[in-house]
Amino acid sequence: MTTIQDDILATGPAASIPSGSTLLRIAVIVAGLAIAFGVVPAIATDYWLSSIIIPTIVMGLAGISLNLLQGYAGLVSLGSAAFMSVGVFSAYNLILRVPGLPLPVVLLLAGLITAAVGIFFGLPALRIKGFYLGASTLGAQFFFQWLFTNYPWFSNESQSLTISAPRLVVFGYDLQSPVGRYLLVATVTALLIGLAFLVVKSRLGREWMAIRDMETAASVLGIRVARRKLQAYAVSSFFLGITGVLWGFAYLGTADAYTYNLDKSFQVLFIVLIGGTATIFGNFLGAAFIVLTPILLDHLVLAANVAYLSDQGAITNLQRVIFGVIIIFILIKEPDGLSAWIRRGVEALQTRFRS
Amino acid sequence: MSILSKSIALAAGAIVAAASLIVPAQAEDGAGQQLYPLFTYRTGPYAPSFIPFGAGNIDYLRYVNEVEGGVNGVKILIQECETAYTIERGIECYERYKDGYNGALTAAIYPHSSGLDVALTDKARIDKVSIVSPGGGQNIATDGRVFPYQYPLIFDYWSEAQIIVDYIAQQAGGYDKLKGVKIATLYHDSGYGRDTIEPLGILAKKYGFEDIQIPVPHPGEQQQAQWQQIRRAGADWVFLRGWGVMTPVAIKTAARVGFPVDHIIGDIWSGSEDDARPAGAAAKGYLAVSVFPPGTDYGILKTLKENVLDKGKSDLKDNSKFGTVYYNYGVIEAITFVEALRTGQKKFGNKPLNAEEGQWALENLNIGQNRIKELGAEGLISPLKTSIDNHKGETIAAKIIQWNGESWDTKTDWIKADSTLFADVIKEKAAAYAAEKGITPREAASN
Numbered sequence: 001m002t003t004i005q006d007d008i009l010a011t012g013p014a015a016s017i018p019s020g021s022t023l024l025r026i027a028v029i030v031a032g033l034a035i036a037f038g039v040v041p042a043i044a045t046d047y048w049l050s051s052i053i054i055p056t057i058v059m060g061l062a063g064i065s066l067n068l069l070q071g072y073a074g075l076v077s078l079g080s081a082a083f084m085s086v087g088v089f090s091a092y093n094l095i096l097r098v099p100g101l102p103l104p105v106v107l108l109l110a111g112l113i114t115a116a117v118g119i120f121f122g123l124p125a126l127r128i129k130g131f132y133l134g135a136s137t138l139g140a141q142f143f144f145q146w147l148f149t150n151y152p153w154f155s156n157e158s159q160s161l162t163i164s165a166p167r168l169v170v171f172g173y174d175l176q177s178p179v180g181r182y183l184l185v186a187t188v189t190a191l192l193i194g195l196a197f198l199v200v201k202s203r204l205g206r207e208w209m210a211i212r213d214m215e216t217a218a219s220v221l222g223i224r225v226a227r228r229k230l231q232a233y234a235v236s237s238f239f240l241g242i243t244g245v246l247w248g249f250a251y252l253g254t255a256d257a258y259t260y261n262l263d264k265s266f267q268v269l270f271i272v273l274i275g276g277t278a279t280i281f282g283n284f285l286g287a288a289f290i291v292l293t294p295i296l297l298d299h300l301v302l303a304a305n306v307a308y309l310s311d312q313g314a315i316t317n318l319q320r321v322i323f324g325v326i327i328i329f330i331l332i333k334e335p336d337g338l339s340a341w342i343r344r345g346v347e348a349l350q351t352r353f354r355s
Numbered sequence: 356m357s358i359l360s361k362s363i364a365l366a367a368g369a370i371v372a373a374a375s376l377i378v379p380a381q382a383e384d385g386a387g388q389q390l391y392p393l394f395t396y397r398t399g400p401y402a403p404s405f406i407p408f409g410a411g412n413i414d415y416l417r418y419v420n421e422v423e424g425g426v427n428g429v430k431i432l433i434q435e436c437e438t439a440y441t442i443e444r445g446i447e448c449y450e451r452y453k454d455g456y457n458g459a460l461t462a463a464i465y466p467h468s469s470g471l472d473v474a475l476t477d478k479a480r481i482d483k484v485s486i487v488s489p490g491g492g493q494n495i496a497t498d499g500r501v502f503p504y505q506y507p508l509i510f511d512y513w514s515e516a517q518i519i520v521d522y523i524a525q526q527a528g529g530y531d532k533l534k535g536v537k538i539a540t541l542y543h544d545s546g547y548g549r550d551t552i553e554p555l556g557i558l559a560k561k562y563g564f565e566d567i568q569i570p571v572p573h574p575g576e577q578q579q580a581q582w583q584q585i586r587r588a589g590a591d592w593v594f595l596r597g598w599g600v601m602t603p604v605a606i607k608t609a610a611r612v613g614f615p616v617d618h619i620i621g622d623i624w625s626g627s628e629d630d631a632r633p634a635g636a637a638a639k640g641y642l643a644v645s646v647f648p649p650g651t652d653y654g655i656l657k658t659l660k661e662n663v664l665d666k667g668k669s670d671l672k673d674n675s676k677f678g679t680v681y682y683n684y685g686v687i688e689a690i691t692f693v694e695a696l697r698t699g700q701k702k703f704g705n706k707p708l709n710a711e712e713g714q715w716a717l718e719n720l721n722i723g724q725n726r727i728k729e730l731g732a733e734g735l736i737s738p739l740k741t742s743i744d745n746h747k748g749e750t751i752a753a754k755i756i757q758w759n760g761e762s763w764d765t766k767t768d769w770i771k772a773d774s775t776l777f778a779d780v781i782k783e784k785a786a787a788y789a790a791e792k793g794i795t796p797r798e799a800a801s802n
């Protein structure tokens with residue numbers, strides 16, 4: 001896998017000595033932040049913010065969460081959505097039952113609660129591997145759906161078992177508007193991306209990759225495999241918990257156990273596959289693909305005005321077929337995901353400039 | 356590398372082409388028209404119910420546009436948006452059409468999903484766009500002082516519970532005969548299914564019948580244990596609150612344990628042809644509550660057949676679905692939309708309504724018996740009158756229908772729900788919601 005080499009190279013000498021590449025990196029980060037917090041809120045319409053940008057970012061974050069576990073530590077999970085639901089129900093109950101708790105603290109605590117749950121469901125990883133492990137995380141998926149449907153306490157005895165997003169207020173600022181919700185999502189995501197980079201580049205991240213690539217060798221080297229695996233579940237679940245809160249509160253405005261069903265878990269998995277394993281930014285490409293392609297296809301049909309030539313239902317189904325074909329095409333052409341395209345593009349540009 | 360760059364170029368080309376296609380489409384003028392954003396779910400597990408439902412909607416609006424020349428001259432522009440019954444896609448559709456489309460104004464949005472209705476509550480309040488869910492909205496939103504933009508029009512499950520008890524009392528010979536009667540509710544174990552637990556508890560206390568609640572986990576393909584339990588408890592009546600596959604399985608299992616099918620009363624989502632027919636002979640005699648009475652004998656249905664169906668302009672691919680429960684539901688929903696437009700136009704003039712005017716119109720809707728006659732919808736809809744205090748409609752009612760093995764027969768006239776019975780509980784819940792969300796309720800007499 002070329003990705004591992006990239007990761008190791010990046011943490012090598014180049015990272016400690018300020019060089020052209022480091023400066024470039026800083027420039028890219030600053031530019032990214034400027035776009036995220038200056039340009040986007042200024043020019044994006046409500047439609048773009050509420051139904052395209054926010055879900056793409058949050059799903060990208062979900063992809064990062066799973067990628068930490070699957071891409072870096074090599075552990076499987078089919079229960080991503082379940083951990084997201086733990087996050088959102090924790091946050092809802094914290095706000096409800098502990099009045100006056102500020103939103104950032106709520107997010108942090110929801111993440112920590114989910115991390116604890118993640119460790120619990122990660123325990124089988126110490127004994128079993130691969131497909132079997134997938135089946136055990138699937139258990140989390142069904143367990144939490146059952147829990148949140150059968151114990152109305154979690155949804156404050158709401159008849160419909162649905163929780164409604166609380167008023168989003170941070171330090172007295174009302175974040176209820178699309179721009180407000182976007183800023184909340186963007187801030188949390190920026191912080192979590194930073195954290196993800198720190199984790200991946202740290203000793204923890206490198207030991208994860210060592211375990212992923214060859215567990216026996218890793219344990220011979222003195223890496224405490226069991227502890228590292230549980231930490232992977234904890235970190236990934238921490239991220240997923242916070243992602244779940246953002247999905248429910250900042251995007252949907254509501255949540256119930258079925259919002260975070262198996263379909264959602266698969267979507268997160270597809271984001272990792274399409275975006276590329278063991279990358280951070282690739283997840284946003286994957287998320288953009290998953291969120292935007294169906295909408296783009298829909299707009300295309302609308303624009304081409306073919307709706308009256310054929311049955312609407314058939315057109316909608318055709319859109320799904322096209323979507324599926326695109327996914328298969330990408331996975332065949334580029335098993336390393338969309339991020340590999342971008343990386344090679346950048347490399348090609350670099351060689352051109354050097355020569 | 357060359358393949359890679361080619362495919363990137365191709366993708367880029369496709370996106371540019373898509374963008375250039377979108378731009379001229381935007382220029383198409385919708386000014387002077389009224390937008391009707393039609394949220395569809397032609398794909399996904401619930402598509403079979405949507406297809407006749409959407410067709411009923413579209414056929415009625417096409418009739419209004421083409422035969423009546425629009426609503427007082429204002430044409431309705433139908434824009435479909437596929438949600439696949441998911442909240443995510445639904446939110447995208449809402450954002451796409453909440454402010455209108457190419458100059459055509461949005462007066463109200465019908466989300467066609469209870470989940471989406473809940474999800475849009477906060478957004479609708481901020482955007483000041485009305486969300487209308489005939490038969491499937493949030494009961495709490497009946498209180499328009501707290502929910503100015505939610506309309507659970509026509510029906511709710513609490514009234515349904517009350518109508519069931521009313522019908523059983525009729526059969527027993529009066530409310531005083533209900534003492535000791537055992538009514539078992541077999542419900543889909545979801546928010547929807549649980550919604551009748553509370554009102555039945557209240558009614559049981561009031562009339563002294565025995566209230567037995569039995570859940571069926573989704574999707575409900577196994578119900579042997581539940582029906583054994585119903586037999587053991589010696590239930591006299593079963594109120595079946597199914598969804599999808601659960602309903603035919605319930606009817607068949609009831610036959611297997613020997614429970615009389617004519618003492619099972621289905622909920623409004625257990626009362627379509629597609630719920631009864633799969634149960635085969637076992638379903639003959641099965642009862643259901645209906646706010647969307649099936650049949651083709653209503654005046655408006657005859658008009659639609661003549662002007663839309665027979666001219667090949669119907670959205671139905673399978674004409675046998677004409678006059679089914681879901682088709683008629685679509686027609687009824689479209690009627691509420693068109694009548695709301697007429698109501699608004701009386702105040703604001705014969706022009707397309709914006710969201711604010713649409714909100715006023717929905718809150719002052721009054722489809723009386725005379726108007727129903729003019730529409731040719733006698734027996735199809737019961738009078739509907741909304742107010743700030745009652746966003747559901749003050750005189751809502753339902754019929755009991757019975758499956759004859761081939762189709763539904765109407766067994767009763769409209770059974771009216773007593774709107775005062777649960778009013779206090781709803782007000783209380785709405786007030787609690789207002790407190791949780793920091794909303795100041797409007798005064799009922801503010802406009």
